[in-house]
Amino acid sequence: MDASALPIGLIGDSSGPLYQRLAEGLRGAVRRGEVGAGSKLPSERVLARRLGVSRTTVIGAYRLLREEGLLESVRGSGTRVVASVHRIGPAVPAATMPSVKLTGELAAGVVDLSGSLVAGPEAVPHLTPDPIDLCEPATDLGYQPLGLPSLRARIAARYTGLGLPTTVDEVLVTSGAQQAISLLFTLFGRDGGVIATENPTYAGALDAARAAGATLLALPTDSEGIKVRPLRETLARSSVSLLYVMTTCQNPTGTVMSTQRRTEIARLAEHAGVPVVDDTTLADLAFEGRWHPLPTAASGVVVGSLSKLFWPGMRIGWLRAPRPLMTRLARLKVVADLGSSHVGQQLAAQLLPVSGDMATARRGQLTARLDLMSDLLRSRLPTWSWTRPSGGPFLWVQLPYGDGESFAQLALTYGVQILPGARTSTDRSFADHLRLSFVAEPADLRIAVHRLAEAWTAFESLHGSGRLPFDVVV
Incomplete structure (x- = not known):
């Protein structure tokens, strides 16, 4: 196991000798599935360097866990979690959780x-919906895997208003934007399918791609987002299945792609026949206000969410995609969870009409905090x-x-x-x-x-x- 794959904060802030605290951190990593039965741990020297502690500390922690029967060490083979430890099971890579x-x-x-x-x-009281409306029963008591028609209609109207004509049949409601990304990467990344992304990019998208078994290609970026020449060369020489970008408020850089760059990327992708996913989860937080989807969106895919405007606990996101692709994604959605919460969707349907006002409020909040953070960092x-x-x-x-x-x-x-x-x-x-x-x-x-x-x-x-x-x- 690469030491960098272990979680940050492996040594907790509990009392006791350092080696005991490291041992407890390793036990926790095993309990959480970040390290599984039979997993090989980093050498004492490598882990000590990674954590910034003495090698003696790591040796002491490993020895304690060997005495407990959790680890075993074989000369020449390193230290591993005992394969027969009861109920541990295989590792779930830290990147996917x-x-x-x-x-x-x-x-x-x-x-x-x-x-x-x-x-x-509640930070903007006049935008808080009336909870009584959520008690109204849905007219259809089925799972509604595509999403409630009322919410899908409002999402379609939202994109139509942004200059991207959209029908209800082109909208799939998901349990957050993360599920939307996971569905896309499961479809296009299966059997090692190649997904090209900006570098750097949203860490959750990398998690989803790895979980789907996709092959990832990292493309360099500049102040406007993904660079055109490397993208052109990649599309010419590689069998790219999907291109994933964030054109507005890119995560983590915060860039907004220029109109010219958007047009160039759309043209290249269309020429290569590669679908483009424009993740607009953060787009409503652009400081200049109104934004527009990538020009390929009519034949490509747009991911959206209300999490960043309202709160993540609602777990409502969506996909806007062409009908043939929507059918395939809907089948994967059924396998994943049969359908998203009706209550959450009813709430989202109430909130969408005031999302513009909420976006204005959020931008004001974030701009003030950005100014404060920048001043503090420049000073300290x-x-x-x-x-x-x-x-x-x-x-x-x-x-x-x-x-x-x-x-x-x-x-x-x-x-x-x-x-x-x-x-x-x-x-x-x-x-x-x-x-x-x-x-x-x-x-x-x-x-x-x-x-x-x-x-x-x-x-x-x-x-x-x-x-x-x-x-x-x-």
Whole structure:
């Protein structure tokens, strides 16, 4: 197992000797399925370097777990989880179940700058729907795998209003945008199908592609998104099944693709006969306001969601796709869950008409917090660099030196969770980058940057030494 595949925060903040805390972290990784029966663990030296602890600490943790019967070591073969351990089962790769999204993973007092969760609609009281309406029974008591007709009609009207004529038959309601992406990648990525993406890209899309068994191709980006020449060359020499892009508020960079770039990408994809997925999950958070789907959308696919405007717990997303493709995706949807929650869909149908007002409110929130975060970082961490995003909830920060994975480990011990840039790349490039969310409350942003500055001071003092001192818990 690659040490980078292990979760951030493997050593917790509980009391006791460091080797015991590492042992408990490894037990937890086994319980959560991040490490399965028979899995080979990193060598003591490699894991010590990854965590920034002494090799003695790792040796002690491995020895304790061997004594418990959880691990076994064979000279020349390394250390493994015992294959016969009762009820452990095979590993579920960490990439397909990000620990930052699992309950109970974040210690009390830690400020989370790794996600994009904003306050619920109660932050804008006059946009909160009347809950009594949700009690009205659906006219059709079936599963409705395509989604409630009333919601699909409003989604279709939304895209028609954006300049993309859409009928109800071209809309599939999903359990969040993540399911929409997973359905697409399952369809096009099966049997090693090639899915081309921007590099960097949304980490959840990489998770979905890996879970589907797809072959991923990373294409370089610039300030406008995916570069045209590398895309042209890739489409000419590779059998690409699907192109996945985020043209508006790209995750993690926050860029918005220019009209000319959109037109060029649409033309190349159409010429090559490759479907394009435009993930517009963050598009409503573009600071300039109104946005437009990729020009190929009439023959391509658009992914959307209400999660970033209202709240993720509603779990309502959708796909807008041509009818022949919609039929295939609907079959996969039935296999996945038979249909999304009717209550959530009824709520979404109420919220869509006020989504424009909510988007305006969200943009105001995010712009103010972006300004605050930028000012704090410039003051406390002047050697870090970034380009102001055109929208979305993230800053894409480049470190002056060092590795983002190692710094993220250290930052967590200071009480801040962040996403290393390597997690957003198919080839784990952008190791010197961090994705920092600025959706937290202003008071929490101030606390987080203060802690990051302290962590960076410690990181700087250790830079070039090759390891962290033994008493630093990572």
